[in-house]
Amino acid sequence: MSSQKNQGTTVENIDEIDTFVADMASLCMNEPYSDVEFLVEDQRLPGHRLVLATRCEYFRALLYGDFAESNQREVRLEVPLEAFKLILGYLYSGKMHLSTLDVDTIIDVLDLAHLYGLQVVESGIGNYLQQNLSVSNVCTILDVARRKNLNQRAEECLDFIDYNCSDIVKHDSFAQLSKESLEELLRRDKLWALEIDIFRAVCKWRDNHPSEDFKTVAELVRLPLLTVQQLVQEVRPSGIYELEQIVDAIGQVDTGENLPYRVVVLPGEDVASGKHFARRFQDEPNHIVFELRNLFAINSIEVSFQYISYNNNTFEVHVSSDLTHWNCVGSQSLHGNSTLNFTFELRPVRYIRIRTAPNVQSLTAMYKK
Numbered sequence: 001m002s003s004q005k006n007q008g009t010t011v012e013n014i015d016e017i018d019t020f021v022a023d024m025a026s027l028c029m030n031e032p033y034s035d036v037e038f039l040v041e042d043q044r045l046p047g048h049r050l051v052l053a054t055r056c057e058y059f060r061a062l063l064y065g066d067f068a069e070s071n072q073r074e075v076r077l078e079v080p081l082e083a084f085k086l087i088l089g090y091l092y093s094g095k096m097h098l099s100t101l102d103v104d105t106i107i108d109v110l111d112l113a114h115l116y117g118l119q120v121v122e123s124g125i126g127n128y129l130q131q132n133l134s135v136s137n138v139c140t141i142l143d144v145a146r147r148k149n150l151n152q153r154a155e156e157c158l159d160f161i162d163y164n165c166s167d168i169v170k171h172d173s174f175a176q177l178s179k180e181s182l183e184e185l186l187r188r189d190k191l192w193a194l195e196i197d198i199f200r201a202v203c204k205w206r207d208n209h210p211s212e213d214f215k216t217v218a219e220l221v222r223l224p225l226l227t228v229q230q231l232v233q234e235v236r237p238s239g240i241y242e243l244e245q246i247v248d249a250i251g252q253v254d255t256g257e258n259l260p261y262r263v264v265v266l267p268g269e270d271v272a273s274g275k276h277f278a279r280r281f282q283d284e285p286n287h288i289v290f291e292l293r294n295l296f297a298i299n300s301i302e303v304s305f306q307y308i309s310y311n312n313n314t315f316e317v318h319v320s321s322d323l324t325h326w327n328c329v330g331s332q333s334l335h336g337n338s339t340l341n342f343t344f345e346l347r348p349v350r351y352i353r354i355r356t357a358p359n360v361q362s363l364t365a366m367y368k369k
Helices: 017-026 049-055 057-064 081-093 103-116 119-131 138-147 151-163 172-176 179-187 195-208 228-238 243-255
Strands: 036-040 043-047 074-076 279-284 287-305 314-320 326-333 339-355 360-366
Touching: 017 081, 036 081, 043 049, 043 081, 049 057, 049 081, 057 103, 081 103, 103 119, 103 138, 119 151, 138 151, 138 172, 138 179, 151 179, 172 195, 179 195, 195 228, 228 243, 287 314, 326 339, 339 360
Parallel strands: 036 074
Antiparallel strands: 036 043, 279 287, 287 339, 287 360, 314 326, 314 339
């Protein structure tokens, strides 16, 4: 008799990974086969020593090491309940859904992940927070990053705050910052917002932190960047500053000299187009004035002209922060070219004036490293 071969598909592997994961996840905080109970905020959460010790070195040391908990059925932990449940869920399933969590819970989970040495969770949450920074959560995240020495995450927060400062200083979360984070922000030249808004935000912070030493915070408000009217009508009645400080600030406002500017810095970016549009502010027979959207720190200006024949082809570029005090940053001739480049020392600029200007086709102002 001839043998018959199996005509079906050859089986080389058995893959029940999804079923396996589901079965493991079903054990999480369930009583069957549990041999330890965690007491968290008066709730009892059953667990399995072998699973937890295999998945996390912290629990391996806690449940099988020299600690008293290794011989106890009940283990009390002083941790946030919801965050701990999420950590347990991750240890049993290898998954954690961050998009459904509020920022406070995510921060609690990040704290626990750091405590338990769960680097994958720390990294995942860090990337999620970086991708989902917002005006409402960036101050909270900055405080956590500084407290946990997450320097890269803190720098990402600082950059976000720099570019969204006008909205952030008006948000309630700004008044909840730690003193250390607040002072760090106020020292930044790139914290660009109206100084009166910064002053008001600092006053609100003081009301929320009555036990903190406010003097060192108040010193970081840049009074000369306020108008005389603001200094007299709002800052002086607050009683925060001595009269002499108010008078000194008014003197600097009047002269416009040595003002402690806050500026927007956009390295290598065109700040005269797109959302940072530079509009023609003033057109006269012998000059054109452009106004940038914000006060920018720049050190380079490129001007392109539509070619027109002129007897005098020499053009001067002046810059100003306030339309009152102008500085010449260069004088050049076209000599048949249609574009001129002016490079100068980095400075705060809001207005650009081009003297003896033909028809300017485009203007690019930027900070080049």
